[in-house]
Amino acid sequence: MSKLPDEKPPFIVELAGGVLTLSFNRPEHRNAMPSHAVPQLERLFRETATDPDVRVLLIRAEGPNFGGGGDVQGMQLSLAKSSEGRREEYQARLERGRSMVRAFCELEIPVVVACRGSVAGLAMLYPLGADVVLADESAFFLCAHQQVGLTPDGGISYLLPRVVGVKKALDLILTARRVGAEEALAIGLLSRLVPAPDLESEALKQAQRLAQAPQRVLRAAKAMVKQSLDTDLDSQLCKERDLVVQCVTDPDFDEGVNAFLEKRRPRFPSAS
Numbered sequence: 001m002s003k004l005p006d007e008k009p010p011f012i013v014e015l016a017g018g019v020l021t022l023s024f025n026r027p028e029h030r031n032a033m034p035s036h037a038v039p040q041l042e043r044l045f046r047e048t049a050t051d052p053d054v055r056v057l058l059i060r061a062e063g064p065n066f067g068g069g070g071d072v073q074g075m076q077l078s079l080a081k082s083s084e085g086r087r088e089e090y091q092a093r094l095e096r097g098r099s100m101v102r103a104f105c106e107l108e109i110p111v112v113v114a115c116r117g118s119v120a121g122l123a124m125l126y127p128l129g130a131d132v133v134l135a136d137e138s139a140f141f142l143c144a145h146q147q148v149g150l151t152p153d154g155g156i157s158y159l160l161p162r163v164v165g166v167k168k169a170l171d172l173i174l175t176a177r178r179v180g181a182e183e184a185l186a187i188g189l190l191s192r193l194v195p196a197p198d199l200e201s202e203a204l205k206q207a208q209r210l211a212q213a214p215q216r217v218l219r220a221a222k223a224m225v226k227q228s229l230d231t232d233l234d235s236q237l238c239k240e241r242d243l244v245v246q247c248v249t250d251p252d253f254d255e256g257v258n259a260f261l262e263k264r265r266p267r268f269p270s271a272s
Contacts, residue, residue, distance in 0.1 A: 010037040013044065018055035018211035018271070019204070020048055027063025030118055032072070038096045045103035055215055055271065057107060058207040059126050060114045060200065069121020069144050094153060097122075101155040105129050108219045110210045114203035116196070120144040121154070127189060128159035131222060132210075134203050136196035139181045141189055146176040162229065164188050214252035215270040 010033055014021045022044070024031040033041070048054050061067060078086050104125065113127045115135040121144040127133040143160075145152050152160075152173055161169040164187045172179060184190045194202045210218065220243050228236050247253050251269045259266035 010034055015053060017208060018053065019058055019207045020054045021058045021060065024061040024067055027065070030065040030068030031061045031063065032068040033122065035093055038100050042100035042103045045100070045107060049107055054109065055211040056109055056207045057111045058203060059111065060203060065117035066115045066119045067123025068118055069123050072148060075148065097154060101125060105155065108223065110218055110222065112203055112207045112210070114199050115139045116199060118142065124156055125154045125159070128156065128163055132206055133189065133191045134194050134199060134206065135181055135184065135190050136194055136199045137181045138196060139184065141179040141184050143173045143176055212271050214256065214268040216250060217247060217252065
C-alpha cells in the first residue's frame, strides 16, 4: 500500500493481523478533512480493496471528535472567487468526492467504525456506509451542510434514508438538529453503545474477530444483504441458495463443521 508523506498527514494508517486501522488525524480541526485529503482517501480505499493482507477496515479518530465534516476554513478561501470560479472549484471538489465515496461504499470487506464526539457533515459517510458502528455516549450526529448554506454531499442523501428511513432522513437533513448517542442507537445509526473507556478496545476486538472469520462468507453475506433492497423475495431466496451451495465446497465449511463437533475454536483457512 502507498505510504503517506512524512509530514503530519490528515490521516494515518496501520495494518496488523488483517485489520487496517484508518485514524483521522486533525483533532485540532475536529478532524475535518481538507480537500487535498480526498484523493488520498480514495487511493487508500481502492488499494485496500485489492490488498489480500487486509481483511477488515477499522475507522477511528484522534482526539475527542470523530469528524467535523468539510473544511470550512478551506471553504472560506473560495469566497473571494467569482461565481464562475466557485462553480468550477466545487464541480472539481465534488467529482473528487464522488470517486472517494464510491471507493469506500464499494469495499467488499467488513468495515467497523468507532465514533465519539462530533460526527458531522461529510464525516457521517463513514458510519452510514459501515457494517458495524460503535460509539460512546459523547457521540452526536449532525447533518451540518445546511449550516453553511449547502445541500448534503458525500453520499449522505443516498445512505441516510437506507439506514433510518425516508421520513427520519428528511427530519435530520431539513432540521439540521443534533442527534445524541441514545437516539442514534434507537434509529439505527449505531450498532451499539459502548462505555467511553472501552470504545477503542471494543472496536479493535470486533475488527479482529471479523478478521478471523471465514472471509468469503463475510464478503458474500455483506453483498447479499446490500443488494436485497433492490430485489424481490424469490430472487433473494435463490441468491441465498446459490451462495450456500458454493460455501459447502469451501475449506472454511469443512473447518467450521469439524471445529464445532470437536468443540474447539475454528481456524478458517481464508483468514490465515
